[in-house]
Amino acid sequence: MSFLVQRDAAEIREQWLGWALSTLPADRPAAEAAISGLYDLVGLAPPRFHWVSSPLAALLTVPPGVRPRDADRPVSERPLPYRLRWSANRLHRELDSRIRPAQQPFDQVIRYQVRGPLARSVTSSLHPPLRAAHETPFNPATSWYTTQCVSWIAHYDALHRLAGVRFTPEQDRHLGLWAAAARSCGWWWPWEGVCVVSERPVTLHTEMADDTGVVRLHHPEAPAISYGDGWDLYSWHGTQVPDWVIKDPAAQRITDEPNVEVRRCAIERIGWDAYIEQAGLHLVATAPDPGNPGSELRLYDMRKETKVLLAVNGSVERDGRRRRYGLTVPGFLTDPLAAAGWTYGLSAEQYSRLLRRT
Structure with missing residues (x-):
């Protein structure tokens, strides 16, 4: 595989990473049009849209027309997210069937340079707010949120652009709707008749995690990610930490902290030499x-x-x-x-x- 193909694959990865981690205001008309198109593909009329400022606000919101007891059901157990996931999974199988033997080496390069790093970057950067917003522990990587991850969309986009894989007009339209939604807004939660959509974060700080293009949340002095309603999270080299770790990592707080990873981050924040001196x-x-x-x-x-x-x-x-x-x-x-x-x-x-x- 030529250096030019690998270079172009890395450029496509960075382009999609930029969309995934964008802090620009959502393009609401584009997002609503794309999501309405995905509703249409599963036989539903366009929903009403209920916009919120953060994932926390989304999960605390009972949208108009939804019964409170239904809102308490986990996202993965609601019927419409399941139908949309099934539709997306069927699209995956259809697009995979379009890859010819001569194009398979490109597929392997794209999986390694585009799909894998993007999935890990989303897990490290955009899943922490989801985990923090949910009251009960859950794994976003095995839920409805996987379907919204840009990694699989970028994979097929790169196959088309770099390997010349051709899709049918209907497949192009279906993939284009998922791509438009991913480029236009934050996470979204579908119901029959109404869809809750989150704005993007207003600030998001990352660092390179390795040499494959993966990034993770990190900021040494301020929240690593914050939303328009003031909700934020702190992160030290990819580990979510309480705000005191960044703002006031005092030796006594470190001593009293039961979580070993939080202690480690707080000590690294002030430096081992300073911690040893402060803690005596x-x-x-x-x-x-x-x-x-x-x-x-x-x-x-x-x-x-x-x-x-x-x-x-x-x-x-x-x-x-x-x-x-x-x-x-x-x-x-x-x-x-x-x-x-x-x-x-x-x-x-x-x-x-x-x-x-x-």
Whole structure:
């Protein structure tokens, strides 16, 4: 597969990612026309539209004409989302059948460079607000929201543009309706007779998560994503955190926090050196790191039953630096080499023979 095809696939991915993560106001006429067209494909008249400012507002809203007890049903159990998902899945099968053997290598490249990274970016950037808005835990990746994800739409768009896969006029129209909806608004929730549609976020901050084009929510000083009604979420390198982690990551709050991932993020926010000083952690012992020549292992008392091993990452970060990080280890360990070995399932002697840790 030529470099030009891979380059063009990456450009298509970035184009769709831009639409997925857009903070522009929704194009309401375009969104309503596209959603009405999708209603028509399952035999329903165009709905009334009830616009809200955020996913939270959408899930707290009982739209006009919907009985409150029906509104309490999970989205995945409502009949209309199921019918629309079934219609989209049938379209997937039809479009896949249009791929000829000579076009299959393009399909594999597009799945790797377009569909996969877009799906992971949506999961990391747009699913956290959905999870936060729902009162009960759920997985957006296995629900109605998967059907709205731009990843599958971009996949078939790229197949048409890069591999020359031809669809029938009806298939083009069906795919075009899903594409227009994805480009025009935020998440939407269909009912018979009425459709609730969310505006896009007004701010959304991401960072590159890896070298495949995947992004994740992150902002070191402010909400990573916020909506017009003031609802927002904070995120540290893709991990959703309480606002205090970003605004006031004090040592005592970190000590009192029961969630280990939140503690880790808060410590990284202020830096391990600053945290150790603020928390008054006692240095137990130090040792050169044989798995990372030139770096030092430092073992500190943290809590009664635990210690923290401070080490330097063996590989270089995207910004060219080596990140210092801490790992909690059992409190009975007193030797930094034994503590480092414990994190790998090795003894102190086995760890001391490592050439380089990555």
